Amino acid sequence: xxxxxxxxxLYNSLSGKKEKFEPLHENNVGMYVCGPTLYSEPHMxxxxxxxxxxxxxxxxxxxxxxxxxxxxxxxAGHITNSAGHEExxxxxxxxxxxxxxxxxxYKYNVKFQxxxxxxxxxxxxxxxxxxxxxxEQIEIIEQILNNGYGYAVNGSVYFDTKKYMQDxxxxxxxxxxxDELENETRNLNAQDEKRFxxxxxxxxxxxxxxxxxWRSPWGNGNPGWHIECTAMSTKYLGxxxxxxxxxxxxxxxxxxxxxxxxxxxxxCNPAKYWMHANMLNVNGQKMSxxxxxYFLPKEIIEGTTNLFKKAYPANVLRFFMMQAHYxxxxxxxxxALDAAEKGFSRLTDGLNLIEKLNTAENSxxxxxxxxxxxxxxxxxxxxxxxxxxxxxxAVKQINLINDGNAxxxxxxxDLLETEMKSFVFNVLGLEIASSNNDSKLKPVMELVLxxxxxxxxxxxxxxxxxxxxxxxxxxxxxxxGKEGTTWS
Numbered sequence: 001x002x003x004x005x006x007x008x009x010l011y012n013s014l015s016g017k018k019e020k021f022e023p024l025h026e027n028n029v030g031m032y033v034c035g036p037t038l039y040s041e042p043h044m045x046x047x048x049x050x051x052x053x054x055x056x057x058x059x060x061x062x063x064x065x066x067x068x069x070x071x072x073x074x075x076a077g078h079i080t081n082s083a084g085h086e087e088x089x090x091x092x093x094x095x096x097x098x099x100x101x102x103x104x105x106y107k108y109n110v111k112f113q114x115x116x117x118x119x120x121x122x123x124x125x126x127x128x129x130x131x132x133x134x135x136e137q138i139e140i141i142e143q144i145l146n147n148g149y150g151y152a153v154n155g156s157v158y159f160d161t162k163k164y165m166q167d168x169x170x171x172x173x174x175x176x177x178x179d180e181l182e183n184e185t186r187n188l189n190a191q192d193e194k195r196f197x198x199x200x201x202x203x204x205x206x207x208x209x210x211x212x213x214w215r216s217p218w219g220n221g222n223p224g225w226h227i228e229c230t231a232m233s234t235k236y237l238g239x240x241x242x243x244x245x246x247x248x249x250x251x252x253x254x255x256x257x258x259x260x261x262x263x264x265x266x267x268c269n270p271a272k273y274w275m276h277a278n279m280l281n282v283n284g285q286k287m288s289x290x291x292x293x294y295f296l297p298k299e300i301i302e303g304t305t306n307l308f309k310k311a312y313p314a315n316v317l318r319f320f321m322m323q324a325h326y327x328x329x330x331x332x333x334x335x336a337l338d339a340a341e342k343g344f345s346r347l348t349d350g351l352n353l354i355e356k357l358n359t360a361e362n363s364x365x366x367x368x369x370x371x372x373x374x375x376x377x378x379x380x381x382x383x384x385x386x387x388x389x390x391x392x393x394a395v396k397q398i399n400l401i402n403d404g405n406a407x408x409x410x411x412x413x414d415l416l417e418t419e420m421k422s423f424v425f426n427v428l429g430l431e432i433a434s435s436n437n438d439s440k441l442k443p444v445m446e447l448v449l450x451x452x453x454x455x456x457x458x459x460x461x462x463x464x465x466x467x468x469x470x471x472x473x474x475x476x477x478x479x480x481g482k483e484g485t486t487w488s
Contacts, residue, residue: 007379008063011327013251013274014173018381023242024272029060029067030241032233032271034250035127037074038108039093044332045280045287047115047297049247051318051429052277052326054121056245058427059378070236071124072229075105076131076212076222088222091211101211105131115297118314120429128232130223134214136231137223140265141202141216149264153193155205155219159260161198168263170198173274174252200257202227226257233270234262244271248278281331282307308334312341315430319344322384322428343392345477348432350395351424352486353402354417360407367412370394371419378427387423394420449478449485 008021023029033053036042042050053071060067075090094104116123130137141157144150149164150157161170161178171177178198201224206213213220233244239262246255255274262270279286282293295305303311312320320340324330370393377386394416400406408416424430448467455463468478471487478487 007375009379009381010273010275011381013276014269014271019273021273023065024240027064027066029065029243030237031057031060031067031069031243031245032229032237032241033069033071033124033244034229034246034254035071035073036108036112037089038105038112039089041108041111041296041298042115043287044295044297044300045247047119048280048321048330049277050116050121051119051321053245053275054429055322055326055384055427056243056275056382057122057124058429059382062422062427067125068237069124070126070128070233072232073109073127073129074228075109075129076134076228088210088212091209094211118301119297119318120314120431122429126236128236130228130232131212133228133231133235134223136235137227138203138216140227140231140234140261143265144202144261147264149260150202151195152218155221156193156201157203157218158194158199159202159257159264160195161200161260162196164260164264168260170260171256172269173259174256176252176256200224200226200253202261226254226261229254230258230261230265230270233258234266239266239270240268241271243273243275245275245277248276251276277326278329281329283333284331287332307332308337312337315432316341316344319347319388319428319430323388325381325383325385327381343388344430346395347388347391347424347430349477349479350391350398351420351432354398354413354420357398357401357408357413359410359413361409362407363409363412364407365397367408367416370397371415374419374423378423384428387428391420391423445476445487449487452478453485 009018010021011017012019031053033050035050036046050071057067057069090101090104094101097104099107115121141150144159145152145157149160151160164170165178182197203216203218203224204222205218206220206222210222212222214222233241244255244258259269262268281287282291282295285291285293287294293307295307297317299305300308300312300317301314316337317340320332320337321330323340323343370390373390373393374387377383377390380386397406397408398416401408424432448471452464452467455461455467471478476487478485
């Protein structure tokens with residue numbers, strides 16, 4: 001089926017509306033996503049963002065685009081925490097764990113790479129680190145100073161927001177007004193060095209207890225939080241590229257200040273489209289350590305969090321997250337996870353069943369329309385929940401055919417099988433094993449199902465149900481049909 005990528009619409013945070021996606025360079029897409037800060041293991045909210053942009057990356061590839069996907073690693077710099085206090089979070093973590101900064105960074109990068117494999121994220125094209133691009137950050141700061149949008153004081157460099165506002169719109173992305181920001185401003189470190197309360201650090205003079213220090217034209221110090229992304233995104237994608245993404249919590253101040261830095265150095269907004277993934281809740285509340293509903297991505301897989309009664313496979317968790325649009329909040333509850341587990345099983349059964357369908361001369365339903373619905377869903381701002389609903393509609397048709405209540409010809413069967421598997425495996429990024437393909441488990445299951453069949457023949461329903469329920473508890477679903485009993 002020929003489906004053109006020209007139909008893709010995406011929501012641009014910069015304009016606040018859906019726009020037709022037209023890359024700056026035909027058939028080539030540059031996408032930058034803010035990656036993890038390696039002072040701790042990414043929490044589930046972080047992983048949701050990375051999984052959502054993995055979906056976007058996968059669909060762009062599916063449409064035939066050449067995508068250069070850059071996702072950075074923050075292994076240096078000052079991070080602004082929720083209290084509005086500037087601190088070196090990596091150094092703080094290193095001191096708490098009695099390690100060097102490099103040890104902390106390596107420890108949590110190993111964990112992040114493991115999570116990418118567990119949750120089946122495609123690796124980005126480039127994964128640059130902040131510490132590997134100190135020179136590029138210094139050069140951009142120098143350009144900002146040369147253009148008159150920054151100033152140096154006592155070994156630190158600050159962005160001159162008031163001067164910038166004479167030429168550009170500060171708040172163009174977030175909609176925040178500077179007079180409103182002043183009312184919200186708290187006492188920050190070195191506030192007295194700033195000419196204006198809304199100025200932010202491009203380079204910070206080193207403190208005696210800093211564990212990471214670099215040389216610069218202004219003295220020894222550390223890069224500011226925002227400058228690293230400006231340096232890495234523009235180095236690999238150019239001064240103006242297609243998509244810049246990240247979590248909703250980064251829209252302000254991080255992304256707003258990235259725009260200011262790019263305009264202040266290069267004279268243009270770095271990205272044509274800005275995309276933001278929403279947060280997640282747990283049992284109706286925002287995930288937070290203070291609420292006691294905080295958990296890590298591996299804990300829910302291993303069943304080591306007390307928030308849920310059992311463990312859930314990574315495939316089920318990824319499938320569950322795909323059932324909420326990337327711009328919507330997602331609520332982790334046990335009821336919703338259990339429903340997702342059952343839904344994932346239904347989808348698995350449908351995909352395994354389509355391989356075995358008998359074909360007829362004619363199809364009794366419009367396969368082309370079903371396949372088109374897959375593209376229509378994803379072309380509407382990557383609407384994975386609608387895609388999944390449409391996949392379930394296809395599973396209903398597959399079951400009707402298997403039960404003899406509908407027909408499909410070979411060409412339509414091949415088209416439906418190819419497109420369904422492509423969207424499930426390549427776009428949604430789910431890993432589903434074919435039924436009965438485990439050489440070690442297959443003879444065991446044949447024996448168990450034979451014993452169950454004997455029990456059914458002898459009308460020993462108690463034993464039959466006990467075997468079925470025991471297998472279900474182990475994640476193995478047994479289905480009785482006209483052609484016999486199958487398992488998955």
